[in-house]
Amino acid sequence: MNALTIRNSELIAGGMSSTAGGSATPCFARRGPDCPRGDINCDQIVNAADVPLFVDALLSAQPLSACESYTANVNGDIDGGGASRVDGDDVQAFVDCLLGANCP
Numbered sequence: 001m002n003a004l005t006i007r008n009s010e011l012i013a014g015g016m017s018s019t020a021g022g023s024a025t026p027c028f029a030r031r032g033p034d035c036p037r038g039d040i041n042c043d044q045i046v047n048a049a050d051v052p053l054f055v056d057a058l059l060s061a062q063p064l065s066a067c068e069s070y071t072a073n074v075n076g077d078i079d080g081g082g083a084s085r086v087d088g089d090d091v092q093a094f095v096d097c098l099l100g101a102n103c104p
Contacts, residue, residue, distance in 0.1 A: 005082075035067070037104050038074045038097035042067070046097040054094050057086055076104055 003014040014027070035042035040053035057064055057072035064072065064086060073084035074093035097103035 035071050036097075037071055037076065038094050040068070040071045042071070046094075046103060048098075050094075051098070054090075058088075058090065074104065 035044070036046065038046040038050060038054070040050045040057060043049065054072055054074075057068050064084075069084035069086060072086045072090065074090045074097060077085050077087075077089060079085045093102075093104070
């Protein structure tokens with residue numbers, strides 16, 4: 001790997017790690033939390049158990065962990081530095097996930 005970065009709470013690795021026709025080919029890998037957005041408790045489903053955790057993440061005065069930032073940032077937006085942004089814009093996306101529609 002030639003490059004590593006964190007973007008939207010996911011580790012992105014890039015470099016020339018494979019060949020095709022005898023030439024090096026670009027390869028990128030992405031690694032992030034194993035929970036879908038909105039699934040704050042990571043039980044693989046967005047349900048009522050996630051509601052108080054989402055509200056806590058939304059209103060938290062403390063910095064969120066990378067996993068909390070990823071799962072609570074339901075609409076997937078990022079700030080100017082590339083970090084997950086958990087804000088009021090996530091509320092509608094979370095409600096949509098909770099109701100089973102349009103969950104990213």
